[in-house]
Amino acid sequence: DTGVSQDPRHKITKRGQNVTFRCDPISEHNRLYWYRQTLGQGPEFLTYFQNEAQLEKSRLLSDRFSAERPKGSFSTLEIQRTEQGDSAMYLCASTQWGYSRAFFGQGTRLTVV
Amino acid sequence: KNEVEQSPQNLTAQEGEFITINCSYSVGISALHWLQQHPGGGIVSLFMLSSGKKKHGRLIATINIQEKHSSLHITASHPRDSAVYICAVGRSETSGSRLTFGEGTQLTVNP
Numbered sequence: 001d002t003g004v005s006q007d008p009r010h011k012i013t014k015r016g017q018n019v020t021f022r023c024d025p026i027s028e029h030n031r032l033y034w035y036r037q038t039l040g041q042g043p044e045f046l047t048y049f050q051n052e053a054q055l056e057k058s059r060l061l062s063d064r065f066s067a068e069r070p071k072g073s074f075s076t077l078e079i080q081r082t083e084q085g086d087s088a089m090y091l092c093a094s095t096q097w098g099y100s101r102a103f104f105g106q107g108t109r110l111t112v113v
Numbered sequence: 114k115n116e117v118e119q120s121p122q123n124l125t126a127q128e129g130e131f132i133t134i135n136c137s138y139s140v141g142i143s144a145l146h147w148l149q150q151h152p153g154g155g156i157v158s159l160f161m162l163s164s165g166k167k168k169h170g171r172l173i174a175t176i177n178i179q180e181k182h183s184s185l186h187i188t189a190s191h192p193r194d195s196a197v198y199i200c201a202v203g204r205s206e207t208s209g210s211r212l213t214f215g216e217g218t219q220l221t222v223n224p
Contacts (some may be wrong), residue, residue: 011185033211037154042117042214043216056211089154095210101211102146107154 004090006105014110020078021108023075025094033102034067036060037089046090049075067069082112116140119200119215126222132187134218136200138182143210147174147185148199150217156199159185190222 005024025032026113035043046065047057051072061067062106064082069075079086092105117138126132136145147159158173160167162183167174171190176183187194197219201212 031210035212035214040216042201042216043156044129045211045213048211091154091156093156095213101158103158104156105150107156109154 003052004092004094004103004105006090007107009106010109010113013110015084015112016081018078018080019082019110020076021090021110022074022076023092023094024074025092026072026096026103029072029094029103030047030072031095033036033093033095034075034077035091035093037091038087043089043091046077057058073086074113079110082110086110087112115215116213117136117200117202117215119218121218123219124191124217124221126190126220128191128222129189130222131196132190132220132222134185134200134216134220136183136185136215137181138183138202140144140148140202140213142202142204144203145176145183146201146203146212147183148201150197150199150208159198161203187220192224195221 007022028105033048034046037043045058047067050067064080089107089109091107093102095102120135144163146161151155162176171188173186197217199217200215203210
């Protein structure tokens with residue numbers, strides 16, 4: 001399978017714990033985006049990378065959130081000291097270049113209890 | 114007011130009906146995307162368009178740049194078309210072409 005893959009698909013964690021999600025984009029895609037989607041809403045932009053450079057972060061991305069794409073391939077999104085409000089679907093997408101079609105992963109559904 | 118608005122929010126149809134979902138946006142865009150999201154979360158890109166009309170199977174997408182409006186049509190709808198349809202716009206290159214999404218339209222097609 002050469003699509004965008006995300007791991008894990010589901011994560012249940014206790015409030016205050018740290019969690020890390022991984023996204024593997026399509027191999028030749030140099031742009032990678034993280035979005036967050038809460039129930040009944042459309043996704044919202046969190047951050048994006050061009051190769052290994054993180055070029056933009058949303059105001060939604062508090063200091064507890066950090067994202068990396070160390071070698072310009074896979075990316076990780078870490079949430080420290082999780083809160084119940086962090087419960088959402090975290091979606092990763094990649095594009096070959098700025099104006100091209102976006103390919104999405106299946107998402108990681110986070111539940112903070 | 115959201116930058117991308119869709120209507121209707123929910124739509125129920127009978128199998129075989131012609132379906133239209135509308136999207137209006139208020140910002141300058143480089144492209145507009147129509148996406149499909151099934152239960153479980155995965156999003157599939159249906160169309161990316163910046164002008165005119167595109168067709169794929171029973172799906173047709175149109176865009177009017179002057180009016181900042183797009184429509185997604187489904188002909189001869191089928192229960193397997195039941196999903197959330199999301200309109201998203203890609204903004205200028207200076208914004209990294211990140212997508213701004215509408216809230217989605219929940220479509221249910223009954224047999």
